[in-house]
Each structure stands twice: as C-alpha cells, then as structure tokens.
Amino acid sequence: MNLTNLFKIAIRALVRNKLRAFLTMLGIIIGVASVIAMLAIGEGSKKSIQDQMSSMGTNLIMVMPNMQRRGGVSLGASSSMALKYSDVTAIRNEAASIAAVSPAVNANGQVIYGNQNTQTSIYGVSEEYLDIRKLEIQSGRIFNSNEVRSMSKVCILGQTVVDNLFGKGADPVGISIRIKNLPFEIIGVLKDKGESGMGQDQDDLILAPYTTVQRRLAAVDYINGIYASAVSEEKSASAITEVEEILRRTHKIKESEEDDFRIMSQSELLETVSSITNIMKYLLGAIAGISLLVGGIGIMNIMFVSVTERTREIGLRMSIGGRGKDILRQFLVESMLLSLLGGAVGIIFGYLIAKGAGTLMNMPPVVTSQSIVLAFAVCFIIGVFFGWYPAKKASNLSPIDALRYE
Amino acid sequence: MKNIIIEINGLRKDYHIGEVTVHALRGVDLKIEEGEFVAIMGVSGSGKSTMLNILGCLDKPTHGNYMLDSVNINTLDKDATAKLRNKKLGFVFQAYNLLPRTTALENVELPLFYNSKVGSRERKERAVNALEAVGLADRMHHMPNQLSGGQQQRVAIARSLVNDPVLILADEPTGNLDTRTSFEIMELFQDLNEKGRTIVYVTHESDIAKFATRNVIFRDGKIQRENVVSERLNAREILKTLPVENIEEFDA
Structure with a gap:
C-alpha cells in the first residue's frame, strides 16, 4: 500500500x-x-x-564590607567599617580596567518641605555615581567637585521624593528642603527609573555629596560601599580581580585570611x-x-x-x-x-x-x-x-x- | 478444457490444543473448475469451516497440496499469501463485515487500497461498476446502517467482485437473512455464475445448496459425498412464485 x-x-x-x-x-x-x-x-x-537589570548598567561593580565575625558571632554586613575613602582613591589611581568609581555613604532620615515630609534614603556619593548607575538628570545639574570638597549642603532628588514633597510634575530645583533638620538646596532632579527587577522603587532616594552625608548626616568616617564601572563589559572580570588585589593590599590582609569585603558585579547578578x-x-x-x-x-x-x-x-x-x-x-x-x-x-x-x-x-x-x-x-x-x-x-x-x- | 481453479490433494489439517491433537481435515481431494458453482455442506465440526479457511488462504494445510489458479500455496510466505488473496480471491461473510460509518462505495473500494497498482480514479470507477453489477448503484453513498441486510450483503458481494477475482468464497452468505432475501442473494450469485464467476459457498441449509451446480458434503474431516445437483433450483423462478410483501399494508 x-x-x-x-x-x-x-x-x-x-x-x-x-x-x-x-x-x-x-x-x-x-x-x-x-x-x-x-x-x-x-x-x-x-x-x-x-x-x-542590564538597564542598571552591565559594567557595574559593587564593593560591600563583608560580614565580620567576632568569636563566631556575626555582626552583620552593615556594621562593618572596613571600607574607607582611601580605598576609593586607591582603586581610582591603580585599577586600569575601572572607568569610574564612587564611594557610597548611606543615611536614612526624614525630609521636610513646608508641611510635607517623607522618609527616604540619602546616598552620599561622588559626581561620578550618576554615570556608574546610568542615572540621568531631568532638570538642574549634578554637584561639582568643589561642592564635594566643601561639604556643600546640596542634593539631587529622585522622582518619588519629588512626588511626595511637591506633588506630581513639580520642578523643585532651587528650593531648599530640610534633611534631618539641616537645610539642603535642591540642585537637580533625577529622571524616572521605575521599579527594579526585584520590585524595589529606584526613585525613592536623595543623592548628596558623600562628604556632606559622611560628616553632617551620618557622622561616620567610613563608607558603606564602593560603586565602580568597568571600562567595558568584557573587562568586568579583570576589573574585579584588580579591585580585589588593591583592597587586599590596602587592607593588609594576609594570604591565609579571608577578604573583609565582598565584590559583586551586575553580570554576576545577571547570571x-x-x-x-x-x-x-x-x-x-x-x-x-x-x-x-x-x-x-x-x-x-x-x-x-x-x-x-x-x-x-x-x-x-x-x-x-x-x-x-x-x-x-x-x-x-x-x-x-x-x-x-x-x-x-x-x-x-x-x-x-x-x-x-x-x-x-x-x-x-x-x-x-x-x-x-x-x-x-x-x-x-x-x-x-x-x-x-x-x-x-x-x-x-x-x-x-x-x-x-x- | 476449462481452467482448474482449485486442486487439492491429500489435504490434512491438525490443530494442537494443549496436549490434544484435533484432526480437522483427514485427507481431502477436491478439484473445482472455472465457472463452477459449488456448495460445501456439512454439520458443524465436519471440517467445512476449516476447509473454507484453507481455500481462502487464511490458513495453511498441515499436509497435502493446495493449488489455487496454478499457484502452490505451500510455497508462499505470509505477505505473498496476503497479496494472493488480494489478487485472486473475493470473500463474502455471513455477517457482511462492512466498515461502519463508511459509505457503500468506500467499502467496495477497500480491497483496491491494498493494490498499489490501482490509482484513485480507477479504484472509484471499478467500485461503481461493481455496485452496478449488484444493482445498488443508487445506494452508493449510503452508510451500512442505512441499508437493509440484503443490501448490505450485496455491498459485500460488490466488494468481493471489485478486484476481479478468480474465485469468490462465501461463508454462509444467507445465514443472517430471511427466506426471500436469501433467494435474492442466491439469484445474484446465479447471475454472476452465469457470467463466468467461479463461486464456492458454505451452507448448512440443504435448500440453499440446491442453487449450486455441485454439492460437496463433509463429514468427520473428509468428503463424504460429492454430487452434481440434479434438480437445480432457479432463484429467479422461485422469487416469482413467492408473494411480494406489500409494505404499504403496514402503513395502513
């Protein structure tokens, strides 16, 4: 058939x-x-x-202090004071595969304008931070190195903070607000970035010079993290090795000891x-x-x-x-x-x-x-x-x- | 000299059922010529069904030779036997064995599906011709359940004709039919026989056997008796004498 x-x-x-x-x-x-x-x-x-995730920048490298243990008791990652601003300088000067680097000092607190107030995170960073995190300015400007050096009380607001304090669509550049009872001048507003892949609001933040946050708001001498970007995505692995070597040296970590910091990269997270x-x-x-x-x-x-x-x-x-x-x-x-x-x-x-x-x-x-x-x-x-x-x-x-x- | 369609010599068939050996056929010699119309008779257990299975190449003899249209069946393997059935034989069954939910035409076409030399156009043409030959050209597109028993058996006969076989084998072809319809089927068989078809059928009714030209009576696995039918019945004549059932009477 x-x-x-x-x-x-x-x-x-x-x-x-x-x-x-x-x-x-x-x-x-x-x-x-x-x-x-x-x-x-x-x-x-x-x-x-x-x-x-790749909209957050695929070249991104983050350095966080590692959890410290005292006699077997973890003190928690944020309690560590392992990172200093000198580490940022060392990376900036020595790491060849790193394009930009910024410290990050975190503070939380109440922000007040008139009869409005909101609770948000304040990140103390250097002017390079916006490039590293692929953040863009919608109006106003970024703070300059002079303002960083002189601990100026200037800040850049995320959209959610603008919405909470001034209402939707307002342009508050030039207005003064109070962060933890200190007057700050708004010099810029960030572009809307939306939720992250993890469902986190990426616009609920205030950026200020790290010096200002370190001395005036948090009153600490250490930094909470380092954000850096590799020159290219391909160089991201060698950048990580360079950063690790530099930090081990500046932290005087012996061969047998573990790192007191943790390096994470966006590509790693992506994987x-x-x-x-x-x-x-x-x-x-x-x-x-x-x-x-x-x-x-x-x-x-x-x-x-x-x-x-x-x-x-x-x-x-x-x-x-x-x-x-x-x-x-x-x-x-x-x-x-x-x-x-x-x-x-x-x-x-x-x-x-x-x-x-x-x-x-x-x-x-x-x-x-x-x-x-x-x-x-x-x-x-x-x-x-x-x-x-x-x-x-x-x-x-x-x-x-x-x-x-x- | 006419062609010899069937030639059987010293044919035996044994079945092994567990330890017991049943001798279904114990030495049969039979010769059937082209154009013969033979009825095989016998009580149940006489070996007539076994004989029909062997004649139909559905089963093989244990001993002895069977030549069908000059082909020795013993030399053929399974597939070759299937091919031989497709080319040389036509089957008609007691229970018609039509495919349900399949039109009469498609049922008749069926054997030609297994013949790769026949294209679809020729297949349809031959099926239509076969249905015309059994007088059912107007029921071509009916399903079996829309046909009466006699009509279904006619479709089955058309199916057995469609491959132009040398031999038509019928197993109790009238067993499921009433008297009148039985005679109608026998009339069709007699018609076909007159046109030269060789037909062998099995029956246990002696009056049905009288339509054949020759009777072969089996008993205990042997041919007990063979005789030419002396007072052969003509189905057409008998049908004329039967009262025609008037269906309209039932409606009244």
Missing part, C-alpha cells in the same frame, strides 16, 4: 470517530499547549528581568538571576511535559480500545489482502496523525495562552521556534512510541480469529 492510501485510510478511520479522536487529541492539546505556554512565560520573564529563572522555566516545562506524557498514554489507551473494537475490521482487511505491515502502518499513522494534529492545535492554544498571560503579567511572552520544534518532535515520538504496541498487537492478529471475534 502506498503512503497516500495509508493516509486516506487513517483519515477515514479518524473521521468515522470524530468525537473520540477529538477527546484523545485533547490530552495532547493540553500537554503541548501547557509546554509552549510555560516555556514562553518562563522565557519571557527571564528576558524582562534581564532587560531591567544568578538567569540561572534561577532557567530553573523555573525547566521546572514549569517539566510539569507541562508530564501532562504531555499523560496525553500520550491516553493515545495508547484509545489505540488499544480501537484495536480491540475493530478486530473484525482488521480480520476483514487481512482477508482482502492487507498484510501485517499494512495493518501496523495503518494504526501507526492513525496514532501519529492524532498526536501531530493535537500538537498543532496545542501549539496554537499555547501561543494564545502565553499571549493572554503576557498581557496579564505585563511582559512579552517569548515563544521560541525551539519550543515549537521540540513540541512537534515530542508529539511525533509519542505518536510512534505509544502507537507502536497497539499497532503491533493488531498486525499480529490471525485473520481467522479476528474475523470470528465477537
């Missing part, structure tokens, strides 16, 4: 049992749709997190996040794959029922000249048609589900051609694998017994 006849016979058999064929396909449809949708949502969320979202994606995919397997077993089940129910038909086909392999092929083609057709419908459904979920979750789903090929391949394998045994059983029937079957 040639292939066209084989397909015609299989299609006729399926058309004869439309409802049953559809119900059998439903298992595959749901399986494939969930695989496609889950992979698309997983891939989409991974991509949107990556996009947001961590990617690996987490990848795990999530594969987990979702695996769960969906199980439903695909269940769908395949459904096909096998129905094919068995079909073979038993059509025993007399098989006997007849054999008596009019059907060979064992014709019968085998007929049932194989039937099960493959079922699963491939189910797969095609499933891909369409999966795509629609991914689209719907994407609009709900506010991120574009990414249906990769890879997942479509995968789904089709899996359907083909399911069709052959789960169709084989019932088909083999059918082809091994004796025509006499099959014709006599009641």
